[in-house]
Amino acid sequence: MKRIEDIDLKNKRVIIRVDYNVPLDDKLNIIDDNRIRESLKTINYCLDNNCSIILLSHLGKVKEEKDKQTKSLKVVAERLSKLLNKDVIFVKEARGKLVDEAVSNIKNKDIILLENTRFLDLEGKLESGCDEELSKYWANLADIFINDAFGTCHRAHASNVGIAKYSKEKCLGFLVLKELDNLKLVTDNPKKPFTVILGGAKVSDKIGVIENLITKADSILIGGAMAYTFLKAQGNEIGDSLVDMDSLEFAKNMLKKTNKIILPIDHVVANDLNSNNAIKNKIEKGEIGLDIGPKTIELFKNYIENSKTVFWNGPMGYYENKNYEKGTKAICEIISRLNIISIVGGGDSASCVINMGYKDRFTHVSTGGGASLELLEGKELPGIEVMN
Numbered sequence: 001m002k003r004i005e006d007i008d009l010k011n012k013r014v015i016i017r018v019d020y021n022v023p024l025d026d027k028l029n030i031i032d033d034n035r036i037r038e039s040l041k042t043i044n045y046c047l048d049n050n051c052s053i054i055l056l057s058h059l060g061k062v063k064e065e066k067d068k069q070t071k072s073l074k075v076v077a078e079r080l081s082k083l084l085n086k087d088v089i090f091v092k093e094a095r096g097k098l099v100d101e102a103v104s105n106i107k108n109k110d111i112i113l114l115e116n117t118r119f120l121d122l123e124g125k126l127e128s129g130c131d132e133e134l135s136k137y138w139a140n141l142a143d144i145f146i147n148d149a150f151g152t153c154h155r156a157h158a159s160n161v162g163i164a165k166y167s168k169e170k171c172l173g174f175l176v177l178k179e180l181d182n183l184k185l186v187t188d189n190p191k192k193p194f195t196v197i198l199g200g201a202k203v204s205d206k207i208g209v210i211e212n213l214i215t216k217a218d219s220i221l222i223g224g225a226m227a228y229t230f231l232k233a234q235g236n237e238i239g240d241s242l243v244d245m246d247s248l249e250f251a252k253n254m255l256k257k258t259n260k261i262i263l264p265i266d267h268v269v270a271n272d273l274n275s276n277n278a279i280k281n282k283i284e285k286g287e288i289g290l291d292i293g294p295k296t297i298e299l300f301k302n303y304i305e306n307s308k309t310v311f312w313n314g315p316m317g318y319y320e321n322k323n324y325e326k327g328t329k330a331i332c333e334i335i336s337r338l339n340i341i342s343i344v345g346g347g348d349s350a351s352c353v354i355n356m357g358y359k360d361r362f363t364h365v366s367t368g369g370g371a372s373l374e375l376l377e378g379k380e381l382p383g384i385e386v387m388n
């Protein structure tokens with residue numbers, strides 16, 4: 001597998017798959033540009049090598065024609081241009097006449113960003129179905145394909161896997177290399193004690209991780225709504241808290257199999273999102289658990305402070321509401337004071353760490369939620385495998 005530094009890029013035309021799937025608000029402002037900032041190292045390296053650059057990315061899910069209005073990469077082109085302090089040519093389609101024209105006029109050090117690759121899904125799932133012709137079309141636009149979109153490496157789409165198959169030369173960019181190097185710290189012989197912290201709402205997304213890490217990890221701390229599925233599996237009252245009924249059996253089996261799973265011992269509860277909240281050791285009928293309580297924070301703190309490695313995925317509560325962000329913030333705070341290997345596996349917990357201002361205190365904050373979870377499940381990622 002070639003790394004970007006292994007290839008002679010001088011004066012070449014490169015096509016880079018970046019991950020500009022950034023969150024946008026209702027007015028189409030970018031809420032978090034971390035993924036754009038993380039792509040700059042590879043782009044600047046290509047500019048230093050006098051390359052001409054074509055960028056490919058998806059943005060969100062594109063299911064119907066009207067999604068085109070809210071999922072355009074134009075806002076990303078503008079932000080990228082600001083961050084690079086350089087023009088970025090935005091092409092209003094991902095394949096066709098406009099692309100051919102822009103590419104035939106491209107000069108060294110020019111940067112072209114093509115429109116959302118998933119717009120082509122409206123023509124028959126061409127992107128996400130890894131259409132052969134589309135893959136060849138993109139591969140033929142440049143001399144070298146660079147995969148720098150870690151966030152999509154668990155998917156086999158035309159713009160990452162298909163294009164790689166048909167490119168004459170290909171390599172991994174700096175962002176993907178950094179992700180793989182850092183995630184190795186938890187997948188390959190993590191320094192022990194190794195603590196896994198899981199939260200968020202969907203247990204089903206994290207079943208594979210729990211199964212794979214249950215032997216490697218010393219403890220698995222579970223907070224967030226996920227915890228209620230486990231507490232219910234133990235026979236506790238959880239009121240109207242979120243529960244993943246499909247994962248209840250799994251939770252029961254896991255709790256039988258191991259004593260490494262540590263659950264909350266108190267909760268911030270409310271009758272609904274608009275009513276006052278209270279801290280309680282036990283949830284009662286009609287109440288919703290919305291965050292971990294102070295005793296749980298202390299309990300989790302002891303485990304984290306005794307660790308040499310922690311991996312964290314999923315917020316500890318309904319953090320989008322300021323009343324329920326304390327648990328998640330406390331985990332950030334605890335880890336930020338320690339000199340340990342700390343890896344955050346993308347998704348909501350990564351946004352929390354970044355937005356709450358703790359990013360620099362972590363060893364690594366992944367840009368890919370799904371991709372990092374799949375790596376931790378012990379799976380091979382198709383977007384990486386194809387680069388061999």
Ligand code: AMP
Nearest residue numbers: 200201202224225289290314317318319
């Ligand atoms: P996930 O995608 O599975 O990581 O879930 C992230 C979501 O879980 C976020 O939107 C959180 O607000 C939500 N969440 C975490 N804890 C709770 C909770 N106790 N009650 C409701 N939602 C929660």
